[in-house]
Amino acid sequence: MAGRRCSSSVLLLILWSLSVFIVVSSQETTPTGGHHEVAADNPQTTTETEQQTAEQPAVEEREWKATEVEKATLGDAETDKQATSAPGSVTPSSVPRPKDDFQEELVIRPLHSGDIYASFQFRTLWETDFMKGNKVSHYRLFPKSLGQVISKFSVRELHISFTQGYWRTMQWGQPFLPSPPGAELWVWFQDTVTDVDGMWKELTNVLSGIFCASLNFIDSTNTVQPSASFKPLGIGNVTDHRFLRYATLPREIVCTENLTPWKKLLPCGSKAGLAILLKSEKLFHSSFHSQAVHIRPVCQDQDCKTTSWELRQTLNVIFDLHTSGQGKREWSLFKMFSRTLTEACPLASSSKVYIDITDDPQGDQFELTPATPLLSQAVVMGDRRTFSVYDLTQQITFGTMRSLNLLIRWKSSEGHMLRPLLHAERYVAGYGLQTGEIHTLMYNNHPYRSFPVLLLDSVPWYLRLYIHTLTVTSKGKENTPSYIHYQPSKDRVRPHLLEMLVQLPPNSVTEVTVQFERALLKWTEYTPDPNHGFYVGSSVISSLVPSIVAMDTNSSQERPLFSNFFPCKEESSYFVRIYTEPLLVNLPTPDFSMPYNVICLTCTVVAVGYGSLYNLLTRSFQIEEPSPGLAKRIANIIRKMRGVPPL
């Protein structure tokens, strides 16, 4: 009963403050007759707003109390349930629960090579529906530009990443979120969309504007529809790949002009919170930089009654020991980002910094200052890892200096990294500009388990693949793929798409080779630097890798952001996607300097053919009558004028 009384008083208070607010706003909006009236009204308004602001903390306090009470009653007997259900049903209408939520976190992982890996994740959750006809016009934390994109283009899921540099799996382990060099974009459209290609074309142009990137170069020649490799990551089990489009631009250069619009999507911009660390002069002075935006619908709770849209912005960066760290195994936030942390983003419900200390259980590998008592464990990438946690929402984190500058200092440079279980590389073999062979090597480093991987290759049309030359070998024996999806290319229209499911035997290298032929293009189809070569996007390898520890399949449980991106269906395995190197292939080139000459010379040859046949066809043989010389002709003319017979 106490709970009921409390909540009803809360209700009253809120109603009252709302009415006050309405009065204020109506007074502000009513057209005022003259200055006099305004002057007369003003004192009253100011007092009312003062009252309102004074009430606000009180409301919050009560609200907190109310939930506290509710929690207490939950533990009570059955009879009390009737009573407690009432506030539960009333609260959503009376106290509008914030429908959107923002979290930010930074994970720092010191690597064995002495490099350091920093991964930012920002997540905005918004319980709304872009699709059902109702126009969403009021945006709070969710960026309006992306919200409009979702509703206008009927997007179900959107994943976009911009990456500079190649992720070295064997040196750095698995990244939290993989991405290929250059730009990558994959989108699932709603199944109500009829003209998917038209939507895709428009969407890429709009995104090109939003992110200041050359996504407008995505057209049918580099877009594919993978049949199995890219399943939706959010809710919804659509498997009809007609609504999926995937494209990469391996040549895309990522720089400041892409970072600035990306930062503007954050609720706090780069003014507060973790985002103040994102200074381009440091971020781009690194060996790897990747920024991404992932939008997907997710479940709000366990039984998935309500769905909300999740916007996840991630930024991964690797700072090099030698170029950024001057060769000293000593890192601090200031050294990495030339900034220190002073506050959390005020709009964030959680703001945390995690330092991966798994490799250093006794603290003899490196030391961390300031020390934190908070430790957290998470299962990520099939491995149980320990993290020191700094909660930025707590004032105590910043200490007396009012700023947090984490310092990691290595004590010894020994130790070894756990080899990633799955690893892949790719190269072009052969010489000359006529033919070649693409080799893809996939390493299964698991000592006794074999597992299947899905390999996706999208090769531009000007490298003509010969699928009959495809070979898959592991341990010297032929390894027949159990599933092959191949779509041959159409010249100047669409690329090759090769997808296959290969079983990787334990502790083995599987080699996939396929031959191709290089096409000679029209002179206008070459890039301005044709002898630099043409890029072929990374192969994508997706797999469920056997996990060493049991994976956490409970998706509703609160987990750090970095460990809950890929949905996990079973405990024994975890999802991994890796990208191989992009390829750089040279094509034969015509001589760009002489189109006129070629046109003239070829036409001359055709004219020689035409002329000689025309000659023989139209003329006939006659006996040659030698024509008289010039002098004789002149003499004859004169003789003719004189009326004398010619010579």
Next chain:
Amino acid sequence: MAAPLTLLLIVAVTIRAALYRSSLAELIAERVEVVSPITAWKRVVEGLALLDLGVSPYSGDVFHETPIIIYLFHFLVDYAEITFMLADVITAVALYMAVTDYNKQVFRKQKFALEADRYPLDCLELIRNPKEMYYIPLKVAMFYLLNPFTILSCVAKSTCGLNNAVIALFILSTIKGNILLSAIFLSLATYQSIYPLTLCAPALLYLMQRQYIPVNFRRASFWWFVVQYAFMYLGSLFVIICLSFFLLGSWDYLPSVYGFILSVPDLTPNIGLFWYFFAEMFEHFRLFFLCVFQINVFFYTIPLSIKLKEHPVFLIFMQLAVISIFKSYPTVGDIALYMSFLPVWSHLHRFLRNIFLVSCVLLACSALFPVLWHLWIYAGSANSNFYYAITLLFNVAQILLVSDYFYAFLRREHHLTYGLYLKKKDGSEATLILK
């Protein structure tokens, strides 16, 4: 005559079989001079692989052969080498028989003309004697079978060999006077590569000549014959096209085969004139020049048939040469077919003007093709212009060769009418010129 021919066939097959077993076969199969994007064996195998994967071979842009070829090799893929050798043998034997028959007719005609005293007296040197004509059919078969171009084409398993066999069978059935077979083989040849369409004219002329139907537009018998032949030709073409539709269940092959031949989207270098021209073409002139170049192939049919109304077999030779020079994806196999006719015109040699120069150029170019290809593609020390220059020269030489034979043929005909040693009005020796 059967014994030398058999011996020739055995030698030819042995050479091919030996080359198939050698390491050269793989090298030859990659040569752009020998295989074009349409005829390459690698692409036929790719088409079969796509068919096995359940993908239509025409959904991609690798396979451009006709559906009948892919179904033929669906069953014969393990016997491909034998098939190609057999195709060459069939071509040679068909040409042999056709030329034997043709020579008999030529001789008979000549006899009639001599008996009617139609030749001037000083033309006796131009009269052909049966002794020199005796070995011509064998020489034709030899020119085809032992021509390095044919051997390369066969070893590379270029489907051009099959097209040549169909055309040779067409020539044989035409010369034998079988109208139906002639129409069927011509429609097959057309179905394979469009361009043999122009052989329609010589076939009609020859068959009419054989049946003593005058080529006169006002005569009903002429039109009746044309309609008859056209009906058989178009009917069998329709049957073949529908058959390919039912084999695949779609019309996809039409744009993929004929669209590919006519619009030249694949600019892989070859010995023709199209590839570099259209690689360097300004975009807004592309369609115009495409039309000009394609019409050029068909353009000579009517004037040539008017000029060579009385000599349809020479017209066939001229047409084959024009096609193989000006077609969009020529290979050396096409050249080999018209070159095998050269022994038939051996009596024209005294009127050829620059045969020595032309044969030297052709030989030099054939040797330079692989050299300049290597310099451009593998060594990187030359560029595309070098290879292009050689294709230009090679085509000029071919044009000169053909026009030279045409000139010699016309000149001999002139001499047969007006006498060999022409005199001027004043009695001095005259020189003939074209006016």
